[in-house]
């Protein structure tokens with residue numbers, strides 16, 4: 001998997017070009033390409049040239065750069081730019097509020113080449129009196145640095161998971177490794193994570209540790225012992241590798257997967273049985289005899305529990321359920337039978353409907369819904385009534401050509417400030433599936449926002465409320481809304497709430513989705529894909545569903561076509 005490296009290089013090229021005040025189109029091209037490559041599910045080195053050129057944002061020039069990286073491990077342009085401008089100058093742009101102009105200015109006037117340099121300059125009062133640097137600007141920079149540091153503490157899952165998987169697959173190539181797994185909150189699929197934890201058992205510890213610290217992702221080794229290495233990755237993420245004995249592998253994996261609260265409960269159960277559990281194994285308390293620990297199943301079994309999926313290990317009732325042998329049969333990716341929130345190039349999506357159909361067939365989906373934005377409020381290329389009619393004709397043509405999949409014509413209609421929708425009921429009733437979403441006026445008071453969304457729920461033609469809280473992880477807080485009231489309304493009116501899998505959203509989150517389940521509301525796990533590569537985002541929504549204890553009957557798009565059509569009242 002070379003994707004993460006290539007995406008990082010393209011992003012850095014864009015940032016260098018920004019500082020050099022280069023052509024904005026060129027800068028945007030690199031950023032767009034980086035984003036596309038990040039979201040690919042297969043490694044670029046496994047793709048043919050024709051496939052690479054089909055990736056959104058990759059033209060001939062960037063294809064050349066990708067080939068260059070695959071054959072040399074470098075991109076010459078990137079190397080040239082690093083010669084021109086110190087690398088640290090682009091890291092200044094990671095601070096909210098510092099753009100390319102400011103970064104360049106700070107470098108040229110005060111020789112500031114890193115965030116530490118900048119903090120020092122602030123403390124020494126060197127920014128005072130510089131043109132455009134009033135007290136207010138200084139304060140904003142300080143705030144920016146603080147928020148940057150907080151951001152380093154927890155990162156969105158989707159930024160970290162692909163990197164961790166890349167490292168895991170490289171580690172698996174080392175012949176001295178017997179067993180290896182990702183642990184920590186990453187294994188529990190928490191929506192933000194602090195660091196990467198990897199546990200492995202090896203035949204020769206030293207060989208594995210030497211191999212690990214030479215991986216291309218590692219920027220700096222912080223601490224290195226015989227069984228543990230801590231390092232910082234180029235993406236500023238901390239990574240810890242622990243090498244344990246094979247007989248302790250399961251115990252260590254459970255210990256470092258957590259959560260802490262879950263582990264405390266398991267240890268209590270052990271204590272009641274005269275046992276002690278730690279990262280080395282399960283021991284008899286009386287004489288320290290080793291009882292087990294090579295697998296997680298062994299650890300749970302000795303305390304009288306079935307194995308508990310990592311997504312449930314939060315001490316939210318899973319121990320009680322496991323003791324009664326009543327753990328939920330949480331869904332898996334294979335249970336998803338279709339995607340009911342996809343944008344095509346009729347609105348702001350990248351691919352044609354036919355390309356989406358082909359991609360859905362590849363995933364063995366039984367149905368999809370094409371759900372463009374509606375016309376209003378500056379949402380990109382929203383559909384007017386006329387365009388909806390045109391699209392209907394195209395979908396009818398495709399239905400004849402692809403009878404093996406059901407293609408629903410849907411819409412993602414805007415919920416306006418007062419809770420009305422920006423398409424008429426007469427139009428909505430012609431469509432197969434209506435998602436209603438808030439895309440504007442996020443700053444309303446809680447009461448108003450709650451009323452607004454509930455009014456949309458009450459519209460007889462609305463089926464689903466899309467991304468119900470509007471949060472963007474690390475970028476935008478959820479809007480103020482009484483989610484319990486929304487859940488109640490969804491239950492009263494028999495409507496569905498979305499778990500939007502778009503990795504920045506993961507909305508509803510696990511806690512709210514679990515609440516919805518408990519109130520008998522069905523959810524729907526959608527990707528909100530704007531290109532066919534983004535159909536892969538479904539794993540993020542499925543992870544939320546797992547963490548919310550959802551079973552197949554709780555999720556609309558796990559049903560067969562006929563039941564689906566009944567549930568959306570189309571037959």
Ligand SMILES: [Zn+2]
Pocket residue numbers: 412437439466467
């Ligand atoms: Zn939306």
Ligand SMILES: [Zn+2]
Pocket residue numbers: 341343412528
């Ligand atoms: Zn959407």
